[in-house]
Amino acid sequence: MKKQLENLISQAITKLKEQGVFANDLNPTVHIERTRDVAHGDFATNIALMLAKPAKTNPRQLAEQIITTLPTNEAILKVEIAGAGFINFFMNPNAQYQIIGDIQAEGRLFGQSQIGVGKKVQVEFVSANPTGPLHVGHGRGAAYGSVVGNLLTATGFDVHREYYVNDAGRQMDILATSVWLRYLEACGETFIFPSNAYRGDYVRDIAQTLVEHHGKNFAHSSATVFADLPLDEPEGGDKEIYIDALISRAKQLLGYDYRVVFDVGLNDILSDIKDDLAEFGTTYDQWFSERSLMDDGSIEKALAVLKSNNYLYEKDGAIWFKSSELGDEKDRVVIRDNGQPTYFASDIAYHWNKLERGFDVLIDIWGADHHGYIPRVKAALKALGADETKLNVLLVQFASLWRGEEKVSMSTRSGEFVTLRELRDEVGRDAARFFYVMRRSEQHMDFDLELAKSKSNENPVFYVQYAHARVCSVFRQLTEKGFTQDVALGMANLAELTAEHETALLTTLARYPEVIERAATQYEPHLLINYLRELATDFHTYYNAHQFLVESDTLRNARLNLIGAVRQVLANGLNLLGISSPVAM
């Protein structure tokens, strides 16, 4: 409907151009809006206000000209000029009933569109280091990413969801060493656990499975392990230097077995993450291994291209990338003076790999603390000769976690964190997902755990689900009370739906496809949440104002068709959010 009106206005403008009212080179974008106030009709456009100046006339006079030139359309009841020069459209009520037929015909597909057909989109999200279970901070990215993926799928895009597994690098070495030290404790050794190692209980669990499968094969005396090491931080040393020394010691003492310990830790945690996300309703098409980029030479290849494009140089024994020439604030190291590639080097190779796979759009969903990283990744793609504009980085804020009045410090290393799994156990998957996606992603979020847990019944997700359950209940009551349903009879008598609440519902239902399109193209799932809350409000209001199961066969069936459509749209929307649509509550 919106698009039809845009077309009509465009036609009118073309005619006015022919009549010489506008210059021919004027190509305004016609913008049709739904009105906020019913007194302003159903739709409005500000086109006359926009064009008054270039046409050298006043807006109201121009609006008049546009209206008289407008092609006739039976869906339009009347057109008015209002305010400074708005053109308001009042639609024919009969045209509004059409939406119920559309919803019935399209069912679960209602609201989907084809705007993305033929475009391959890759969405990479969460990608947390497999050094521990996911915590509540990762939950927002998981919920947001999966809903963005669902929305893009619904609008016709070919969506590929991916998790980048950081299965290489220093953090994983710290984990492997932590596991090994807990393993040594389980073997009876005693020592002070390093301050910078991973202290969570899950590390002990992994060490225990190591004992069960490998006995004391990897055991060494603590005297050997800790011989001639620098001091840890509590003793006045540097915790980073200390842990690095321990990592070297582990590799030296374990030899080839180090890889075994490493992989047991990695696989244990990764499979836990996979289960956790699957239970959260977040699935992936691919788990992409960082280590594979090292093994297959992708990093060397990427660096070789950067070098041949003259973007690398050597300084202080390290290899640097001239990112400052391409919009970054300073140059970045890609190969450390110890010969090891940096995390950034594998990320260059990874993003290049993504583009080589032929995606038209790359969406990276990152925690906002990584924002400083954007310019250097884009610089790298540019330097590789790739199209860096295909990369869209969406930042998800996670400001602060509160437990009542107290701020909770979140650190995977210290083991003091609330896991995503704990959150799901407390508030449930539906409420957790709804809560995470409720706000704009860039918005800082105060996540009060006490509130989310203790007041879960006040969570707005129940309000929306309740509307769905109520419709289902009405249909159950239908047969219990001896009424019959006749869909065709209802369709033939939709004109009986003249109450204010009913026309309001029809308008809201008609907005659904617009909301999906907008939420998808803007990557703003919260728009869908807001919409569903409005639809639920319209329904609850209607429910309280009118009886659906009335004696009149025509009116009853018309109303049943209307609320059936409401149920369908609620279910479709909740489904995109990965939230269930209960038939009873």
Place this chain on the structure above:
RNA sequence: GCGCUUGUAGCUCAACUGGAUAGAGCACCAGCCUUCUAAGCUGGGGGUCGCAGGUUCGAGUCCUGCCAAGCGUACCA
């Protein structure tokens, strides 16, 4: 210091990307269950859209400068 993000009701957040009288939910006050689920509905109070300029028919939205908060500013990931 510099960069990114944010600042809207007591609290948590919206506002169709520059439109008409800035809206919801909590919280507070007053009402509604012999009728389809009261996890609901109706009504009420509550605002200098951080501050000051600017752009124009029109600004919460755009530009500039301040103020405040979070994050970043590694040969960590």
